[in-house]
Amino acid sequence: MSFPWAQEYKPSHPFMQYLDEKLPLPRFVYNAVGAGYPVPRNLNYFWNFGVLAGFCLVLQIVTGIILAMHYAGDAKLAFASTEHIMRDVNFGWMLRYMHANGASAFFVVIYAHIFRGFYFSSYKAPREMIWLIGVAIFLAMMATAFMGYVLPWGQMSFWGAQVITGLFSAVPLVGESLHTWLLGGFSPDNATLNRFFSLHFLLPFVIAALIILHIWALHIPGSSNPTGVDVKTESDTVPFHPYYTAKDGFGLGVFLIIYTSVVFFAPDQLGHPDNYIPANPLQTPAHIVPEWYFWPFYAILRAFTFDFLFIPAKLMGVLAMFSAILCWFFLPWLDTSPVRSGHYRPLFRKFFWALVVDAAILGYCGGSPAEEPFVMISQLAAMYYFLHFLVILPIVSSIEKPEPLPFSITEAVLGKDDKAVLTPHHAPAPSAA
Amino acid sequence: MVRIFGPLVGLFFAAALFWCFGNGAVQYLTAPAAKTAESLFHKHPHEDFKLASDGVFGRFDRAQLQRGFAVYQQVCSNCHGLKYVSFRDLKDLGYSDPEVKAIAKQWANKAPTLDEKTGDKATRDNLPADHFPAVYYAGQGNPPDLSLITKARHGGAAYVYSLLTGYSDQPAKLLKRFPDAKTPNGLYYNPYFANLNLAMPAPLTSDGQVTYSDGTKATVPQMAKDVSAFLTWTAEPKLEKRKQVGLAVVLYLLAATALAYMAYRNVWAGKKH
Amino acid sequence: MAEEAIMQTPTGMQTPTGAEDGVRRRDFINIAAVSFAGVGGLAVVWPLIRQMAPSADVLAEASVELDISKIAPGQAIIAVFRKQPLFVRNLTPKEIAEADKVPVSSLRDPETLEQRTKPGKANWLITMGVCTHLGCVPLGTGDGEPKGEFGGYFCPCHGSQYDTAARIRKGPAPKNLAVPPYSFTSDTIVKVG
Numbered sequence: 001m002s003f004p005w006a007q008e009y010k011p012s013h014p015f016m017q018y019l020d021e022k023l024p025l026p027r028f029v030y031n032a033v034g035a036g037y038p039v040p041r042n043l044n045y046f047w048n049f050g051v052l053a054g055f056c057l058v059l060q061i062v063t064g065i066i067l068a069m070h071y072a073g074d075a076k077l078a079f080a081s082t083e084h085i086m087r088d089v090n091f092g093w094m095l096r097y098m099h100a101n102g103a104s105a106f107f108v109v110i111y112a113h114i115f116r117g118f119y120f121s122s123y124k125a126p127r128e129m130i131w132l133i134g135v136a137i138f139l140a141m142m143a144t145a146f147m148g149y150v151l152p153w154g155q156m157s158f159w160g161a162q163v164i165t166g167l168f169s170a171v172p173l174v175g176e177s178l179h180t181w182l183l184g185g186f187s188p189d190n191a192t193l194n195r196f197f198s199l200h201f202l203l204p205f206v207i208a209a210l211i212i213l214h215i216w217a218l219h220i221p222g223s224s225n226p227t228g229v230d231v232k233t234e235s236d237t238v239p240f241h242p243y244y245t246a247k248d249g250f251g252l253g254v255f256l257i258i259y260t261s262v263v264f265f266a267p268d269q270l271g272h273p274d275n276y277i278p279a280n281p282l283q284t285p286a287h288i289v290p291e292w293y294f295w296p297f298y299a300i301l302r303a304f305t306f307d308f309l310f311i312p313a314k315l316m317g318v319l320a321m322f323s324a325i326l327c328w329f330f331l332p333w334l335d336t337s338p339v340r341s342g343h344y345r346p347l348f349r350k351f352f353w354a355l356v357v358d359a360a361i362l363g364y365c366g367g368s369p370a371e372e373p374f375v376m377i378s379q380l381a382a383m384y385y386f387l388h389f390l391v392i393l394p395i396v397s398s399i400e401k402p403e404p405l406p407f408s409i410t411e412a413v414l415g416k417d418d419k420a421v422l423t424p425h426h427a428p429a430p431s432a433a
Numbered sequence: 434m435v436r437i438f439g440p441l442v443g444l445f446f447a448a449a450l451f452w453c454f455g456n457g458a459v460q461y462l463t464a465p466a467a468k469t470a471e472s473l474f475h476k477h478p479h480e481d482f483k484l485a486s487d488g489v490f491g492r493f494d495r496a497q498l499q500r501g502f503a504v505y506q507q508v509c510s511n512c513h514g515l516k517y518v519s520f521r522d523l524k525d526l527g528y529s530d531p532e533v534k535a536i537a538k539q540w541a542n543k544a545p546t547l548d549e550k551t552g553d554k555a556t557r558d559n560l561p562a563d564h565f566p567a568v569y570y571a572g573q574g575n576p577p578d579l580s581l582i583t584k585a586r587h588g589g590a591a592y593v594y595s596l597l598t599g600y601s602d603q604p605a606k607l608l609k610r611f612p613d614a615k616t617p618n619g620l621y622y623n624p625y626f627a628n629l630n631l632a633m634p635a636p637l638t639s640d641g642q643v644t645y646s647d648g649t650k651a652t653v654p655q656m657a658k659d660v661s662a663f664l665t666w667t668a669e670p671k672l673e674k675r676k677q678v679g680l681a682v683v684l685y686l687l688a689a690t691a692l693a694y695m696a697y698r699n700v701w702a703g704k705k706h
Numbered sequence: 707m708a709e710e711a712i713m714q715t716p717t718g719m720q721t722p723t724g725a726e727d728g729v730r731r732r733d734f735i736n737i738a739a740v741s742f743a744g745v746g747g748l749a750v751v752w753p754l755i756r757q758m759a760p761s762a763d764v765l766a767e768a769s770v771e772l773d774i775s776k777i778a779p780g781q782a783i784i785a786v787f788r789k790q791p792l793f794v795r796n797l798t799p800k801e802i803a804e805a806d807k808v809p810v811s812s813l814r815d816p817e818t819l820e821q822r823t824k825p826g827k828a829n830w831l832i833t834m835g836v837c838t839h840l841g842c843v844p845l846g847t848g849d850g851e852p853k854g855e856f857g858g859y860f861c862p863c864h865g866s867q868y869d870t871a872a873r874i875r876k877g878p879a880p881k882n883l884a885v886p887p888y889s890f891t892s893d894t895i896v897k898v899g
Contacts, residue, residue, distance in 0.1 A: 041706045066757055083517040083580070086671065088762040091753035093671040094678065238704065242736075246693075246700040249743070253690030260686060264679020265489055268584060276585035276668075277577075286627065306456045308449040320446055327442075333435035372461050379454040383447045390443025394436050413705050521766045562766035685749075689742050696739035699732050 002031065003038045003222065005234040032215065038237035039244055040225035042413050046120075047223070047244075048251035049113040054211060055252060056106035061204050063099040064148075071151065073197040075190040078153035079278040097267040103145050104270045105259045107293035110138060119352050120228060121340040126221040128332040133214045135328045137207055142294070142325075144203040147196040149291055150188075154275030159288045161188040161196070167301070170315040187281060227412045228340030229405055235417070236409035287369045295366030296359050299378040300324050300385065302370055320382065327389045334389065337397035344403040348396050351388060358384045470614040474607050476624040478588035478595040484662050486672055489680065493666055493673055495527040500645050501663025502526060504656045507643045508636050509579060510542070515565035517580035518667050525670055533561050542566045576633070583661070584668040590661040592625065597657035599625040600635040769899030771891070774830065782847040784835055787886060787898050791835030791843050793859070794896070797870060802828055804857065805871035815882045819871040822885050832888055832896065833872045837861040839879035844868060859883065 009030040011017045020027055030036045070089050072081035085092035114134075117123055123131035146164060150157045165188070169179035184191030222231060231237055238244075262269065270292060274285045290298050304317035311319075327334075342349045358381050365378035411417035485494035502523070505515070520537035528536065543556035544563050559566065570576055583589040603622045608615060616622045620630040637653045645651050665672070760768075772785050774794060782795035797805075805819040823830060835843050839861065845851040846859035846868075854860030855876065856869035866877030873882040888898040 041704065043706075062754070066754065069758070070761075080517065084761070084763065086669070087517065087522070088764075090756045090759055090761060092757060092761070093669075093675060094753060095757060097675075238706075242700045243704070246697040246736075249739070250690065250693040250697040253686060253693045257683060257686045257690060260679065260682050264675055264682060267675070273585050273587055276581040303450055304453055306453045308452050311449075313453070316449055320449075323442065323446065327439070330435045330439055334439050336436070372457070372466065376454055376457050376461065379450045379457065383450040383454070386443045386446040386450075390439045391447075394440060519763070519766065521762075562763070685746055689739075689746055692735070692739040692742050696736045699735050702732070 002036070002219065003231065003234070003237065005237075006031070006038050007035050007239060009034075009036055032219065033245070034241045035239040037219065037222075037240040038231070038234070039223050039240050040231055040236060040409050041238045041243075042225050042227065042409050043223065043244070043247075044226050045251065046112065046116040046226075048248055049109050049116060051248040052109045052251060052255050053106065053113055055255075056102060056109055057204065057207060057211065060099060060102050060106060061208070063095050063102060064201070064204065066095050067099055068201060071197075073151075073194050075153060075193050075279070078151060078193060082152040094263075097263045101259065101263050101267060101270060103148060104262075104291070104293065105255075106141065107145070109255070110141065111293075114138065115356065118355065119342040119349075120224060120226060121335060121337070121342070122224050123328075123331045124335070124340050125332065127218070127224060129217040130214060131332060132329060133210055133217060135325065137210045137214060138328075139325060140203055140207045140210065144200060144207065145291065145293065147200040147203075149275075150193065150196045151200065152275060153193060153279045155277040155279055155283075155285050156272045156275040156288070158188055158279035158281065159285055160290055161192060163288055164290075165192075167318045167321075170312070170318045172315070188279075224340065225409055226341060226343065227406055227409055228344070229407075229409055229412070232408045233410065289367055292363070292367060295364070296362035297321050297324055297366070299362040299366030300382045302366070302375065303379045303382040305375060305379075320386075324382075324385060327386070331389070331393075335393045335397045337400060337402065339402040339405065344405055345396075345400055346403060347400040348393075351392055351396060354384070355388050358388065470607055470611040471628055473610075474604065474624055474629060475627065476595070476599070478591035478625060480591070482591035482594050482658075482661075484590055484658075484665060486662070486665055489676060491672070491676055493525075494662065496647055496649075497659050497662045498526045498666050499528075500643075500647065500649060500656075501659035501661070501666075503645060504637075504643050504660040505579070505663055508656075509660065510565075510568065512568060512570045512576045512633075514568040514578045515580050515667055516567050516578050517564065518670075519562065519564050520559055521561040522670055525666070530561075537561050537563065540566075542568060579664055579667065581668050583664045589668075590665045593664055594657050594661040595625040596623060597635075597637055597660070598654055599623050769897060772896045772898060773894055774896055775894035779829065784843075784847050785898075787834070792886065792898060793831070793833050793835045793847055793872070793883070795831040795833075795847070795872075797829045797831055799829075801857065801870035805869060805873075808869065808873075814874050814880070817871075817873060817882055822871055822873075822882070824888075824890060827890060830896070831870075831872060832898065833883035833885050836884070837863065837866055837879055838874065838881040838883065839864055839866050839877070844883070 009020070009024075009027040011020050011026065016026060019025070027036075067085065070081065070085045070092060072078060082096070085096050087093070089095075117131065117134070146160070150161045161183075165179060165182050168182055169175040171178055180186060182192075183189070184195060225231075272289060272291075289295070298321075301317045301321040304313045304320060307313050308316055337345060337348065339345055342352055361381045362378060362385065365374045365381065368374040406412035408417045485492060485497065520533055520540070523533050523536060524530070537559040540559045542565075544559045544566050546555050546557050547553070548555070567578075568576070583593055586592045588595070600621060600623050603616055614629075616630045620632055621634050622629060623631055637656050640650070640652045642653075643651050643656055649655065669675075768788060770785070770787055772792075772794060774796070777783055777794060777796045779796045780798045780801075782793055785792040785794055802819065810816045810818055819828060819831075822833075835847070837844050840863060842861050842863035844859035844861040844866070846853040852860045852862075854867035856867055858868040858870045858872055858875075860867055861877065861879065864878050866879035867875050868879075868883055869875050871882075874880070886898055888896055891897050
């Protein structure tokens with residue numbers, strides 16, 4: 001499970017020795033995120049986002065459990081109880097703003113984490129399983145965030161629930177019954193609100209369990225690194241603690257400065273004003289938009305404006321929106337280049353940046369009203385999105401000529417790697433020019 | 434398998450999108466969406482509108498909030514409720530306990546009561562612990578509650594101010610271009626309102642309409658500004674505390690992060706990476 | 707960088723000069739960073755605890771004003787104070803005399819009626835309607851309700867009997883019915899809490 005040079009947990013205090021014998025939890029932590037986990041020495045700041053994402057989940061669970069102590073899951077009371085939290089509960093305003101903006105922070109972090117994965121091909125063997133679990137975590141996050149947004153029962157909550165559950169009515173044959181079943185009624189109401197509350201409370205714990213699997217799977221091959229070259233010798237790695245605990249501590253500080261600046265000085269900036277209007281089933285807001293983190297996918301959903309062949313536009317939109325995420329599951333087999341890091345893949349790198357721009361365009365269009373020219377732009381952007389993952393990546397990975405890789409991480413960092421040559425288990429390094 | 438089906442699926446979606454794009458483009462070129470009166474004449478709230486509570490160091494101007502409350506009490510409260518706000522919250526504006534009690538007791542709109550034994554409905558004087566009673570405007574439905582209005586509209590307080598001071602006659606240009614868009618009877622033209630015509634007549638019409646106890650001259654812009662400030666407070670009474678706590682938190686985090694950076698450099702000292 | 711320089715520890719304890727285990731400058735920064743973060747972490751705990759304390763709307767209802775002008779001598783009402791029953795009783799001179807007759811030393815919870823009422827308002831007996839045994843609501847306020855052997859209140863749960871000063875006289879309750887903090891703001895208005 002780890003490299004042979006990993007430090008072993010050796011408790012000195014008799015109590016810790018006793019504990020280690022009966023319940024080796026400290027040993028487990030030591031090997032997971034302590035000095036017992038050797039990590040490549042060359043990780044850049046993009047490797048901070050995993051720890052930050054874990055922090056965000058804890059933040060959301062803690063603030064969420066507290067909000068649930070004051071929130072009333074009832075269509076008649078939900079909005080007023082949210083205002084009760086904002087006005088009367090001690091520090092309620094702070095906890096609610098932390099939770100609402102915590103969702104945004106979580107998605108900022110997770111998108112950085114995912115795009116790190118895209119650029120450095122973190123999904124490639126031997127790390128496919130980490131990637132697959134990660135995509136599942138992302139799907140669970142999206143469901144959690146969506147249901148959480150419904151809970152204050154404002155106008156955007158209500159109409160968001162109406163539109164998103166309405167997607168399921170596009171399913172052929174059983175769509176309408178499925179829709180009614182999901183809502184527990186014919187439109188979003190008390191039954192819908194209560195099941196969303198229950199599931200919103202449950203799913204974060206499912207995510208926590210998935211994260212444990214994600215980290216477990218990570219510890220089998222060990223962390224990837226910016227060169228994409230496998231770890232060869234001890235000099236390629238440093239122990240997680242204190243090296244990366246220190247670096248993650250600093251990263252956490254920077255993250256918290258940005259996050260708290262938003263929480264305390266612009267807490268409603270990322271939300272929509274309409275959600276401060278109580279839900280009204282008889283009046284639709286002028287523009288229904290989801291939270292910003294769904295905009296790219298919302299743009300893809302809305303890009304399908306005409307029936308294609310025999311498939312209704314609505315069904316196409318739903319299929320495409322789900323496929324846009326599901327195709328990530330197949331990335332390890334779509335991109336077959338033997339080189340992992342984008343640093344050494346000139347052609348791939350160009351397309352990667354095109355994808356970044358494309359995602360930004362999709363996001364912008366998804367947040368704009370469904371008018372021209374946004375619809376036409378989002379159609380072109382969505383086209384690139386699908387071509388990128390499903391067509392371009394397979395082609396690029398077979399025709400591209402990668403740049404020469406360093407022999408080892410040590411060589412990449414120090415310019416030369418004497419140790420690699422001297423280490424008995426490895427063949428002498430070929431000169432890497 | 435993935436490398437065969439993947440590209441096929443990708444091409445399928447791309448083809449469908451191209452089909453939609455082509456159809457959309459033809460439609461856009463042959464029958465572009467017509468301009469509407471709203472799209473041409475709707476105005477965005479004044480961007481230069483500023484309140485004492487704006488910004489990182491923003492604090493409420495208590496005297497202004499009290500004047501704004503006077504405007505609400507004497508004008509707005511005839512039609513608009515404030516149901517998420519309690520009378521006791523007025524202590525925030527600098528009123529003393531007896532003053533708050535008197536305001537609640539004298540509030541024209543009484544608190545509804547229901548005798549659970551007889552089913553009789555009656556009213557009683559408001560208490561400080563009560564929320565402002567809901568307002569029903571006979572025959573006109575229920576005008577929006579104002580508790581959260583500055584949070585519930587794009588532009589916030591600036592929107593409220595712009596709307597209150599923005600009533601005008603319909604521009605001749607508008608009527609010339611859209612003869613059908615004439616403001617219907619019973620509605621009033623206001624370019625700051627999303628669809629240009631609203632059911633509320635201009636509420637602030639003349640200087641001195643509201644009596645200010647602090648001697649400030651009650652001009653229409655002054656009243657509009659004061660009530661916008663008051664409604665900023667009703668939407669978020671904890672705004673000031675939020676900014677105070679925020680400053681302490683961010684300052685602490687800047688120091689903590691600087692220390693964390695030094696610790697990080699320390700730990701990695703001599704380790705090239 | 708004076709790595710080997712002996713520094714003061716954060717607690718101000720001077721380490722022996724030249725000692726091997728002296729806290730070095732590098733360690734000092736690490737300890738300072740961790741301690742500083744720890745202080746912040748502790749500060750965060752405060753709102754998390756504080757949010758469970760009564761909220762502003764609950765506290766706003768922690769005191770009530772009662773109009774007692776309509777309570778005739780011999781009558782009692784049940785008001786609500788902090789979501790609990792509050793007994794307000796207008797004692798008759800006979801009931802006052804009965805209460806004063808009892809030798810205080812013979813009581814389980816020795817208190818005079820005078821101690822349980824306000825000066826000059828001995829007829830206004832204001833107590834919580836919560837039996838001090840296990841928290842039931844005693845009977846005796848409404849017309850025709852049993853008042854117990856001592857003419858005050860009777861708790862039907864376990865048979866505690868209170869006298870006309872709402873003092874425990876018989877049964878399992880350990881204490882007299884509690885008198886909440888209150889004051890007369892006028893002859894007819896009582897502010898409780």
